[in-house]
Amino acid sequence: MATVNAFDLDNAMMLADDQGSEAWVSLETGHVHIRSDLVGEMEPLPENIGQEGHYIPVPGQHTLELGRAVVIDFVQRHMPSDEDEVRRIFRRAGAYARFSALVDKRSLRDRWHAFREQRTLDAMRAWCEQHGLNLAE
Known part of the structure; x- marks a missing residue:
């Protein structure tokens, strides 16, 4: 293998x-x-x-559902009171920059990066x- x-x-x-x-x-x-x-x-x-x-x-990352689905999952787990705002953010262009700013405002940058990295590794491992x-x- x-x-x-x-x-x-x-x-x-x-x-x-x-x-x-x-x-x-x-x-x-x-x-x-x-x-x-x-x-x-x-x-x-x-x-x-x-x-x-x-x-x-x-x-691609979107094929493995590593885009918006990961963001929404993170928000539901770690920022539930911001879910409606994040969904509004993702209805317009430039969503990731605005989401990143919100993550920073909530002091969740490290947690977001760890969450996204783990989800990416899990998806890559499953694909492999x-x-x-x-x-x-």
Whole structure:
């Protein structure tokens, strides 16, 4: 069973949500390959990158429900009196900046980061297990 580096997978998941970006994990080695208009090719892609059984496309964070769903879960657990305000915040552009400001105002920055990091690790671990991969943290 191949092992995937958590940091590399997390970066690939962030890029995978952007148009013009794609990422794959080798099922044989666990190596993460990225092609992105934002950063270019970090290294040449293998010729067989599209062959089923050798590589698996990396899902974006939204595919793994690591966006707004994590925010709402955090708010319900740690900021329940702010839930209506946070839902209003997320109806407009720039929501994450305004949510971040509210988290700071409530002195919950460290708790938010720990919560988000744990949810991300849990989602990456589940995705890796689903595809027969190990996750190295």
